[in-house]
Amino acid sequence: xxxxxxxxxxxxxxxxxxxxxxxxxxxxxxxxxxxxxxxxxxxxxxxxxxxxxxxxxxxxxxxxxxxxxxxxxxxxxxxxxxxxxxxxxxxxxxxxxxxxxxxxxxxxxxxxxxxxxxxxxxxxxxxxxxxxxxxxxxxxxxxxxxxxxxxxxxxxxxxxxxxxxxxxxxxxxxxxxxxxxxxxxxxxxxxxxxxxxxxxxxxxxxxxxxxxxxxxxxxxxxxxxxxxxxxxxxxxxxxxxxxxxx
Numbered sequence: 001x002x003x004x005x006x007x008x009x010x011x012x013x014x015x016x017x018x019x020x021x022x023x024x025x026x027x028x029x030x031x032x033x034x035x036x037x038x039x040x041x042x043x044x045x046x047x048x049x050x051x052x053x054x055x056x057x058x059x060x061x062x063x064x065x066x067x068x069x070x071x072x073x074x075x076x077x078x079x080x081x082x083x084x085x086x087x088x089x090x091x092x093x094x095x096x097x098x099x100x101x102x103x104x105x106x107x108x109x110x111x112x113x114x115x116x117x118x119x120x121x122x123x124x125x126x127x128x129x130x131x132x133x134x135x136x137x138x139x140x141x142x143x144x145x146x147x148x149x150x151x152x153x154x155x156x157x158x159x160x161x162x163x164x165x166x167x168x169x170x171x172x173x174x175x176x177x178x179x180x181x182x183x184x185x186x187x188x189x190x191x192x193x194x195x196x197x198x199x200x201x202x203x204x205x206x207x208x209x210x211x212x213x214x215x216x217x218x219x220x221x222x223x224x225x226x227x228x229x230x231x232x233x234x235x236x237x238x239x240x241x242x243x244x245x246x
Contacts, residue, residue: 003053003118005045010110011038020106029104037107040092044111047087048118051080059121064201071200081125081155081203089115090126090155094133098150125158125198132159132210135227147235148208157206157231162193173222177213187228189213200232206241207232 014037015021024033055076062074084090093108094100108130115123133152136145151157168174177191191213200207209230218224234242 003049005041005048005114005117007038007041007045010041010113014106014110018106020104023104032103036103040103040107041110041114043087044089044114047084047089048114051083052115052119052122055080055122056119059119071202073201073203077122078203080122084126085155088154090129090158091153093130094153095137098137098145098153100153125201125203126155128161128197129155129159131161132208135210136229139227140229144229147239148229148231151206152208156204157208158198158204159208159210160196160199162196162199162209162211164195165192166194172212172225173220175212175214175225177211179213179215179226179228181215187213189228189230205233206235 011034015034020037021034023029055074058076059074064074065072088101089111091100092103092111093105094102096102112123112127112130115126129152133149136149136152140149148157152159163172163175164170165175165177167176175191177189177193179187179189182188189211193211196209198207199209209232211228211230212225213228214224215226218226231245233244236242
């Protein structure tokens with residue numbers, strides 16, 4: 001079964017239902033205009049039809065394999081992800097200061113619909129990276145931004161969100177994961193998380209996990225929870241990858 005993105009319907013909903021056309025005319029998006037929106041969505045639809053949709057059957061037939069400690073995706077998936085990031089699709093709405101295209105978030109929302117409609121299994125991979133980018137950009141230290149933000153925006157290092165624990169379920173405040181301060185300014189995290197979308201795979205050389213944990217002196221309940229950035233592979237001072245995080 002082939003996929004063809006309904007670009008005209010999407011532009012109608014975007015411009016009139018979501019009010020993008022009025023926002024552009026009001027000058028909220030600088031040089032961005034309707035022609036750019038149409039061109040971006042046309043290219044997104046083409047990529048989804050040509051690259052992502054054909055992977056549905058491949059993914060169903062091969063699935064995911066666990067070999068030793070390595071998660072292996074279906075044939076063609078790592079290559080598709082590299083082509084997707086190289087084309088700049090992860091960076092559509094990212095801040096330009098860190099390598100993003102700075103397009104309206106509404107444009108990226110429509111692109112996300114295209115990825116999900118053409119191949120929902122693939123579309124789930126970059127979904128949480130968007131939240132990771134926003135969290136790091138708004139609340140991260142300058143040191144962390146310098147190391148991780150551009151990699152997240154380009155998609156070279158996708159992000160995950162790790163909230164739920166076996167004994168907690170939907171009660172986030174019942175988490176038991178602990179964070180211990182170290183003398184070098186980092187933290188040692190101990191705990192167990194479940195239901196982590198794209199928690200491990202072979203589509204990128206690193207993964208950036210955003211993990212909820214509690215400091216020893218933190219108050220009980222949700223008010224005492226902190227958010228920690230934990231890479232799959234530690235990052236050296238020069239930006240190269242070091243040892244696998246334990």
